[in-house]
Amino acid sequence: xxxxxxxxxxxxxxxxxxxxxxxxxxxxxxxxxxxxxxxxxxxxxxxxxxxxxxxxxxxxxxxxxxxxxxxxxxxxxxxxxxxxxxxxxxxxxxxxxxxxxxxxxxxxxxxxxxxxxxxxxxxxxxxxxxxxxxxxxxxxxxxxxxxxxxxxxxxxxxxxxxxxxxxxxxxxxxxxxxxxxxxxxxxxxxxxxxxxxxxxxxxxxxxxxxxxxxxxxxxxxxxxxxxxxxxxxxxxxxxxxxxxxxxxxxxxxxxxxxxxxxxxxxxxxxxxxxxxxxxxxxxxxxxxxxxxxxxxxxxxxxxxxxxxxxxxxxxxxxxxxxxxxxxxxxxxxxxxxxxxxxxxxxxxxxxxxxxxxxxxxxxxxxxxxxxxxxxxxxxxxxxxxxxxxxxxxxxxxxxxxxxxxxxxxxxxxxxxxxxxxxxxxxxxxxxxxxxxxxxxxxxxxxxxxxxxxxxxxxxxxxxxxxxxxxxxxxxxxxxxxxxxxxxxxxxxxxxxxxxxxxxxxxxxxxxxxxxxxxxxxxxxxxxxxxxxxxxxxxxxxxxxxxxxxxxxxxxxxxxxxxxxxxxxxxxxxxxxxxxxxxxxxxxxxxxxxxxxxxxxxxxxxxxxxxxxxxxxxxxxxxxxxxxxxxxxxxxxxxxxxxxxxxxxxxxxxxxxxxxxxxxxxxxxxxxxxxxxxxxxxxxx
RNA sequence: CGCGAGGUAGAGCAGUGGUAGCUCGUCGGGCUCAUAACCCGAAGGUCGCAGGUUCGAGUCCUGCCCUCGCUACCA
Numbered sequence: 092x093x094x095x096x097x098x099x100x101x102x103x104x105x106x107x108x109x110x111x112x113x114x115x116x117x118x119x120x121x122x123x124x125x126x127x128x129x130x131x132x133x134x135x136x137x138x139x140x141x142x143x144x145x146x147x148x149x150x151x152x153x154x155x156x157x158x159x160x161x162x163x164x165x166x167x168x169x170x171x172x173x174x175x176x177x178x179x180x181x182x183x184x185x186x187x188x189x190x191x192x193x194x195x196x197x198x199x200x201x202x203x204x205x206x207x208x209x210x211x212x213x214x215x216x217x218x219x220x221x222x223x224x225x226x227x228x229x230x231x232x233x234x235x236x237x238x239x240x241x242x243x244x245x246x247x248x249x250x251x252x253x254x255x256x257x258x259x260x261x262x263x264x265x266x267x268x269x270x271x272x273x274x275x276x277x278x279x280x281x282x283x284x285x286x287x288x289x290x291x292x293x294x295x296x297x298x299x300x301x302x303x304x305x306x307x308x309x310x311x312x313x314x315x316x317x318x319x320x321x322x323x324x325x326x327x328x329x330x331x332x333x334x335x336x337x338x339x340x341x342x343x344x345x346x347x348x349x350x351x352x353x354x355x356x357x358x359x360x361x362x363x364x365x366x367x368x369x370x371x372x373x374x375x376x377x378x379x380x381x382x383x384x385x386x387x388x389x390x391x392x393x394x395x396x397x398x399x400x401x402x403x404x405x406x407x408x409x410x411x412x413x414x415x416x417x418x419x420x421x422x423x424x425x426x427x428x429x430x431x432x433x434x435x436x437x438x439x440x441x442x443x444x445x446x447x448x449x450x451x452x453x454x455x456x457x458x459x460x461x462x463x464x465x466x467x468x469x470x471x472x473x474x475x476x477x478x479x480x481x482x483x484x485x486x487x488x489x490x491x492x493x494x495x496x497x498x499x500x501x502x503x504x505x506x507x508x509x510x511x512x513x514x515x516x517x518x519x520x521x522x523x524x525x526x527x528x529x530x531x532x533x534x535x536x537x538x539x540x541x542x543x544x545x546x547x548x549x550x551x552x553x554x555x556x557x558x559x560x561x562x563x564x565x566x567x568x569x570x571x572x573x574x575x576x577x578x579x580x581x582x583x584x585x586x587x588x589x590x591x592x593x594x595x596x597x598x599x600x601x602x603x604x605x606x607x608x609x610x611x612x613x614x615x616x617x618x619x620x621x622x623x624x625x626x627x628x629x630x631x632x633x634x635x636x637x638x639x640x641x642x643x644x645x646x647x648x649x650x651x652x653x654x655x656x657x658x659x660x661x662x663x664x665x666x667x668x669x670x671x672x673x674x675x676x677x678x679x680x681x682x683x684x685x686x687x688x689x690x691x692x693x694x695x696x697x698x699x700x701x702x703x704x705x706x707x708x709x710x711x712x713x714x715x716x717x718x719x720x721x722x723x724x725x726x727x728x729x730x731x732x733x734x735x736x737x738x739x740x741x742x743x744x745x746x747x748x749x750x751x752x753x754x755x756x757x758x759x760x761x762x763x764x765x766x767x768x769x770x771x772x773x774x775x
Numbered sequence: 776c777g778c779g780a781g782g783u784a785g786a787g788c789a790g791u792g793g794u795a796g797c798u799c800g801u802c803g804g805g806c807u808c809a810u811a812a813c814c815c816g817a818a819g820g821u822c823g824c825a826g827g828u829u830c831g832a833g834u835c836c837u838g839c840c841c842u843c844g845c846u847a848c849c850a
Binding site: 305312317483 | 788
């Protein structure tokens with residue numbers, strides 16, 4: 092049994108508000124876990140904070156004409172408020188821009204530096220002279236050296252799928268200023284992950300094969316098996332924590348080096364406020380450290396951060412890293428940039444005081460084992476059929492009957508019948524069952540076990556029929572209602588980790604505040620709510636959600652998707668002037684697609700047969716993500732016929748179909764008269 | 776291409792060698808205390824496909840197909 096728990100939730104990055112995906116993947120499960128343990132009387136530090144460094148924030152500030160400080164202040168405030176309103180009850184929520192964090196991160200860097208852990212390397216990197224900064228690979232575009240696609244990124248060409256290095260691109264261009272980057276030398280410090288393979292193997296691959304989630308374990312194993320590379324932990328940037336070494340002017344700690352240290356500095360800040368010692372929470376072997384994260388963070392929390400902690404010597408390692416998969420929204424990936432999301436602050440405007448509904452839906456449909464989909468239809472169904480119909484209705488029945496028969500006073504029971512004992516026994520099994528599911532990080536299951544208690548209650552009332560018995564055997568009804576009230580009280584206690592706002596309302600409704608009921612009282616106490624105890628008048632815990640409300644939400648999503656499409660586009664820079672001769676050298680002809688088939692084992696490639704006069708040609712085109720084979724057949728397209736043939740995936744492609752590519756990277760055929768094609772759309 | 780996860784009733788999920796299960800939805804019935812809520816019953820599955828191991832396979836092995844993700848700055 093651990094003496095204490097340090098629970099961390101991924102630090103939200105302050106370049107935008109948070110949405111339901113963040114909540115479902117990280118914060119709701121972490122909060123349930125922390126609340127459950129606190130309810131058990133455990134010593135818990137539930138730690139989080141805003142992650143406020145890194146190149147994305149610096150860029151966003153430049154783009155919006157603000158200072159980075161203004162950007163992070165704005166979002167830190169918004170995120171902080173959202174968490175508070177949703178009842179995500181951190182023991183401490185700090186910020187990585189605070190002095191305590193800067194100091195802590197620098198201390199850890201210096202410590203590792205002095206121990207000689209880092210490797211120093213000088214490399215050549217692309218530098219944007221106009222923006223006066225080095226460029227991360229994804230901030231460089233240019234022509235792909237392999238397939239000639241004009242908009243390949245510095246790390247990968249989306250067209251042909253090849254992995255690239257930014258220095259290979261033809262005509263590289265900075266996406267920040269548009270200027271041509273130049274090569275410059277720069278020195279950085281590297282964490283030699285490759286030297287820690289043996290440590291990671293024995294710690295994770297041997298030590299956690301059975302208790303870590305398959306997705307986490309598999310991912311880590313894949314990285315280790317492929318061989319780890321030294322990783323730079325510093326960057327050339329003007330926004331971040333200065334590297335505390337004398338020859339490191341203008342260099343800051345890599346955001347992923349400093350962010351997880353934020354857990355430690357946030358713990359320090361909390362301990363100082365509470366007059367506690369922070370060190371046992373990070374250094375005592377009897378502390379259980381758990382990181383709640385999304386799957387994209389696995390490498391940092393299972394490899395990089397543990398190596399940092401291990402190398403420094405005296406820190407403990409995480410006991411588990413229960414990473415969740417992703418949540419989609421109405422069938423599509425949640426995307427901040429495309430505004431395809433349900434933002435927490437906007438949810439609250441539409442559904443005031445209904446935080447628990449979202450908490451419940453996101454728990455019941457959490458992406459624990461695979462990506463899941465959030466739909467408004469399911470949201471409505473879960474609310475109306477489960478929270479309202481089963482949970483809320485049970486409570487309402489009990490409270491209404493208690494007032495009708497006994498003026499709201501808990502009646503004194505006669506001796507229990509077998510059926511009364513059976514439901515009470517069934518309830519007594521639940522605290523351990525639910526607790527076990529929670530400590531195994533199976534929150535979906537835990538939430539369904541909770542709902543089972545309300546089902547037990549409804550069934551009990553239906554079987555015992557107090558409304559009939561009252562006419563023939565009123566004495567029997569005292570026992571029935573007493574028993575039903577015990578279940579209602581049990582629900583109030585066991586709901587707390589999942590539905591904190593509801594638990595509070597229910598506690599008030601049943602006037603349980605003074606009784607101070609604990610989790611284990613549910614299976615240990617004979618009576619949760621005593622005879623002669625007076626309860627409040629009935630009040631609804633959940634409201635039905637109507638179809639109109641769902642239509643509004645769906646309309647909102649649809650309009651943001653549309654708005655996003657019609658957003659004024661920045662027209663791609665014009666290419667150098669060409670000549671009429673060059674143009675006439677191109678042979679453009681109209682052709683009709685007569686056959687279309689997706690190329691096996693590719694995401695994008697489509698093999699097309701096109702009719703061109705009396706000739707049929709085979710063309711391979713990267714459009715499979717935007718079109719189905721069926722809808723392509725019969726389409727008339729413009730074909731560049733005299734392009735040199737090229738073999739893709741073993742199929743010779745003779746020609747190229749002219750396509751427009753919009754901002755989202757989706758292709759449209761070239762029919763400029765079509766309304767949906769915007770001015771400035773690039774054709775290639 | 777490589778690697779990881781997933782593919783079980785209309786939907787969402789559980790089930791790691793022994794008669795296929797849960798929740799929602801659908802259909803039928805019951806009840807009327809309750810937010811037209813609750814309770815009971817039924818229909819609905821060749822467990823992605825094809826082979827193999829085994830007395831026996833959703834479960835183990837092999838191959839393939841599909842979805843999502845990762846490949847180092849999207850929770």
